[in-house]
Amino acid sequence: MPKLAGAQILWECLVREGVEVVFGYPGGAILPSYDAMLQYPIHHVLVRHEQGASHMADGYARASGRVGVCVSTSGPGATNMLTGLATALMDSIPVVAITGQVGTKVIGSDAFQETDVTGVSLPVTKHNYLVTDVHELPHIIREAFHIARSGRPGPVLIDIPKDVQLATMEFEYPTAPLHLPNERLLQRYAPMEYFERAAQLIAQAERPLILAGHGITLSGAEQEVLEFAEKHNIPVTLTLLGIGSFPAEHPLCLGMMGMHGGVCANEAIQNADLLLAMGMRFDDRVTGNLKTYSPYSKKIHFEIDPSEINKNVKVDVPLLGDLKASLQKLAPLVAPKRHDAWLAHLKNELEQNPMRDVLDWESADGLMSEHVVHDIWTATQGEAIVVTDVGQHQMWEAQYYLHNKPRTLITSGGLGTMGFALPAAIGAKLACPDKEVWVIAGDGGFQMTLYEMATIVQEKLKINIAILNNGYLGMVRQWQEFFYDARYAATPILSPEFTKLAEAYGIPGYLVEQRADVMSVLEEVRSSSGPALIEFRVKMEDAVYPMVPAGANLQDMIKREKAAQPL
Amino acid sequence: MKHTLVALVQDKPGVLNRVASLFRRRAFNIESLAVGHTDQAHISRMTIVIDSDNTNAHLVEANLAKLVNVLDVQDVTNMDTIFRDLALVKVRADAAARAEIAQLADIFRAKIVDVASDSVIVEVTGDEDKIEGLVELLRPKGILEMVRTGRIAMVRGNQSADRKNGNGKYNGNGHVTHDVGVSSV
Ligand SMILES: Cc1ncc(C[n+]2csc(CCOP(=O)(O)OP(=O)(O)O)c2C)c(N)n1
Numbered sequence: 001m002p003k004l005a006g007a008q009i010l011w012e013c014l015v016r017e018g019v020e021v022v023f024g025y026p027g028g029a030i031l032p033s034y035d036a037m038l039q040y041p042i043h044h045v046l047v048r049h050e051q052g053a054s055h056m057a058d059g060y061a062r063a064s065g066r067v068g069v070c071v072s073t074s075g076p077g078a079t080n081m082l083t084g085l086a087t088a089l090m091d092s093i094p095v096v097a098i099t100g101q102v103g104t105k106v107i108g109s110d111a112f113q114e115t116d117v118t119g120v121s122l123p124v125t126k127h128n129y130l131v132t133d134v135h136e137l138p139h140i141i142r143e144a145f146h147i148a149r150s151g152r153p154g155p156v157l158i159d160i161p162k163d164v165q166l167a168t169m170e171f172e173y174p175t176a177p178l179h180l181p182n183e184r185l186l187q188r189y190a191p192m193e194y195f196e197r198a199a200q201l202i203a204q205a206e207r208p209l210i211l212a213g214h215g216i217t218l219s220g221a222e223q224e225v226l227e228f229a230e231k232h233n234i235p236v237t238l239t240l241l242g243i244g245s246f247p248a249e250h251p252l253c254l255g256m257m258g259m260h261g262g263v264c265a266n267e268a269i270q271n272a273d274l275l276l277a278m279g280m281r282f283d284d285r286v287t288g289n290l291k292t293y294s295p296y297s298k299k300i301h302f303e304i305d306p307s308e309i310n311k312n313v314k315v316d317v318p319l320l321g322d323l324k325a326s327l328q329k330l331a332p333l334v335a336p337k338r339h340d341a342w343l344a345h346l347k348n349e350l351e352q353n354p355m356r357d358v359l360d361w362e363s364a365d366g367l368m369s370e371h372v373v374h375d376i377w378t379a380t381q382g383e384a385i386v387v388t389d390v391g392q393h394q395m396w397e398a399q400y401y402l403h404n405k406p407r408t409l410i411t412s413g414g415l416g417t418m419g420f421a422l423p424a425a426i427g428a429k430l431a432c433p434d435k436e437v438w439v440i441a442g443d444g445g446f447q448m449t450l451y452e453m454a455t456i457v458q459e460k461l462k463i464n465i466a467i468l469n470n471g472y473l474g475m476v477r478q479w480q481e482f483f484y485d486a487r488y489a490a491t492p493i494l495s496p497e498f499t500k501l502a503e504a505y506g507i508p509g510y511l512v513e514q515r516a517d518v519m520s521v522l523e524e525v526r527s528s529s530g531p532a533l534i535e536f537r538v539k540m541e542d543a544v545y546p547m548v549p550a551g552a553n554l555q556d557m558i559k560r561e562k563a564a565q566p567l
Numbered sequence: 568m569k570h571t572l573v574a575l576v577q578d579k580p581g582v583l584n585r586v587a588s589l590f591r592r593r594a595f596n597i598e599s600l601a602v603g604h605t606d607q608a609h610i611s612r613m614t615i616v617i618d619s620d621n622t623n624a625h626l627v628e629a630n631l632a633k634l635v636n637v638l639d640v641q642d643v644t645n646m647d648t649i650f651r652d653l654a655l656v657k658v659r660a661d662a663a664a665r666a667e668i669a670q671l672a673d674i675f676r677a678k679i680v681d682v683a684s685d686s687v688i689v690e691v692t693g694d695e696d697k698i699e700g701l702v703e704l705l706r707p708k709g710i711l712e713m714v715r716t717g718r719i720a721m722v723r724g725n726q727s728a729d730r731k732n733g734n735g736k737y738n739g740n741g742h743v744t745h746d747v748g749v750s751s752v
């Protein structure tokens with residue numbers, strides 16, 4: 001048996017987990033591992049800030065379904081990654097973060113670059129480890145990957161002190177079956193009676209509705225959901241992270257629900273007599289006021305995480321377990337059914353209240369963000385991976401770019417992390433090099449992580465960047481307009497000349513101010529072989545409609561006409 | 568209403584911190600938490616008491632089950648369970664008062680475990696009501712100091728909360744304790 005150092009064992013184990021690329025930044029406490037890395041067939045992407053490393057690992061995981069890996073040194077390197085881990089935890093993304101730590105002998109002594117990383121990362125990881133003995137390392141790495149991707153996925157952090165990286169052992173890769181201490185507690189499934197109850201409710205329902213969430217893609221159940229919806233003629237509305245799990249252009253699809261969801265989708269929720277919640281967790285952004293939420297419906301909750309059941313909304317039938325398996329069990333128990341009246345009613349609603357309501361507007365006062373997103377959709381034939389930042393542009397993307405395929409919208413939902421888009425897009429591009437990748441970011445969020453443009457250039461990645469520059473922290477400005485008498489405290493934001501900045505990084509920059517120029521620039525950028533940045537100077541005070549104010553009843557949406565009146 | 572959960576956890580550094588951090592993060596209100604060894608090496612047992620009027624016991628149980636280091640968790644509230652709490656109460660007592668305190672202790676099957684010139688320490692075991700009963704009677708005498716362990720619990724007979732298989736190894740066969748609809752494999 002070969003005697004290997006902890007630093008080598010780390011890479012041996014990562015290679016065996018199928019890791020091909022890691023995102024990281026070196027430093028003193030992780031140096032032994034960086035030195036050992038050179039012997040292994042793993043591509044290291046040097047980031048410009050460790051927050052970027054954790055977002056890239058996240059974007060890689062979202063685009064591919066595989067575990068994303070990020071690496072940093074101790075102390076500041078590790079704390080810089082925390083935002084990315086919190087983002088991944090909220091959206092159930094499998095990530096493994098490796099951090100160097102000061103030597104075990106000096107842990108607790110406030111040594112140089114020492115931070116209690118397992119302590120500070122505890123609430124933003126699914127699990128974490130401090131490795132105190134090199135002999136534990138192989139097992140811990142295997143367990144960490146298993147935890148990251150199993151059940152409800154999430155980020156796992158492994159903190160490895162420098163002396164553990166240097167210590168040696170006779171290395172043999174563990175092959176015994178993996179058993180987590182709590183695994184029996186998590187292997188709980190809904191009993192058959194629950195499926196029978198669910199089948200009964202479905203048979204009785206006149207106005208059923210599927211709430212499609214991120215869990216569909218995490219479970220790989222897109223086909224099962226599609227078949228189920230089609231067989232029973234049940235309309236589907238999506239959460240933000242559910243976008244792509246059901247084809248946007250399918251006749252049963254009502255589009256996005258919630259705060260900036262469609263009128264038709266939200267009204268369908270409020271009028272339904274049966275909700276089939278699939279891999280979604282009744283987040284406050286989709287329910288609005290819980291007291292008035294979907295008052296006439298029975299609720300069936302397909303959910304893998306028992307702690308989500310009855311957390312926000314009390315349900316009638318919880319179907320605990322993996323969604324795909326649950327649908328396979330349920331399908332044979334239910335006979336096909338039509339809901340002609342319900343579907344006709346919804347079709348009419350959708351026609352009366354189209355989600356994309358400004359498509360044919362001639363905007364007099366400047367380029368509209370909605371039109372830019374629409375044109376990107378048209379130019380890319382709806383086939384690109386779009387990575388958004390957080391704000392108004394994010395909601396317009398969700399409304400105006402129709403995603404028919406899973407893993408094509410990558411966006412920070414649960415945490416709403418500004419600065420996510422650019423690094424996450426780098427991860428997505430490395431995961432899917434043959435796919436067209438677009439960043440859609442606001443002028444505010446882009447400035448939070450724009451230095452990762454250097455990473456794009458160093459990695460020679462073809463990523464297209466669209467900045468919707470409205471001169472504001474637009475989403476916050478919108479809240480100020482609606483709820484704070486238009487007092488714009490700290491929301492007007494100055495930007496550098498993005499095109500020049502891009503050029504300084506070696507990325508061609510384009511400025512577009514008129515609708516007439518959008519398509520030709522998009523085509524030019526798409527046909528070039530390298531990355532490009534387009535700054536779109538858009539209308540400054542546009543607002544995202546419709547809007548359910550935080551905590552309001554889901555049916556009480558502010559619609560475009562209404563909002564023109566003073567509130 | 569009070570709910571009592573029994574959890575078996577790995578006896579490893581940081582595990583108590585994980586449990587405490589979970590309670591804090593989820594704003595779970597815990598009335599008491601008692602931790603100690605079990606008959607098995609490397610396994611500790613926690614008894615957790617929750618006021619379920621302000622904290623959903625099912626969510627506490629389900630979240631505990633998600634901690635990797637938790638081997639088992641069970642809500643024993645509605646099971647036939649023995650609850651115990653232990654208190655040490657130091658009471659002001661000169662020579663003249665000792666006899667009366669000894670008598671009180673006797674009634675509660677408590678013990679006097681230390682006698683000093685101006686105080687005694689009373690040790691009492693039982694459910695919370697019994698301990699509170701004795702404490703109220705001792706209060707007028709002048710309580711100088713008191714410590715309680717918090718509730719510990721054990722289910723009677725073979726409905727054991729310590730779910731083991733034949734070879735005495737933990738197997739945690741996923742007991743159904745709530746109406747979330749679970750059955751184990
Ligand atoms: C890191 C972080 N800080 C603050 C916020 C709060 N926030 C949400 S949207 C938003 C404005 C985003 O502005 P911009 O990036 O220009 O996008 P726009 O809304 O204008 O499209 C802010 C500040 C956040 N989500 N994330």
Ligand SMILES: [Mg+2]
Nearest residue numbers: 442443472474
């Ligand atoms: Mg903006």
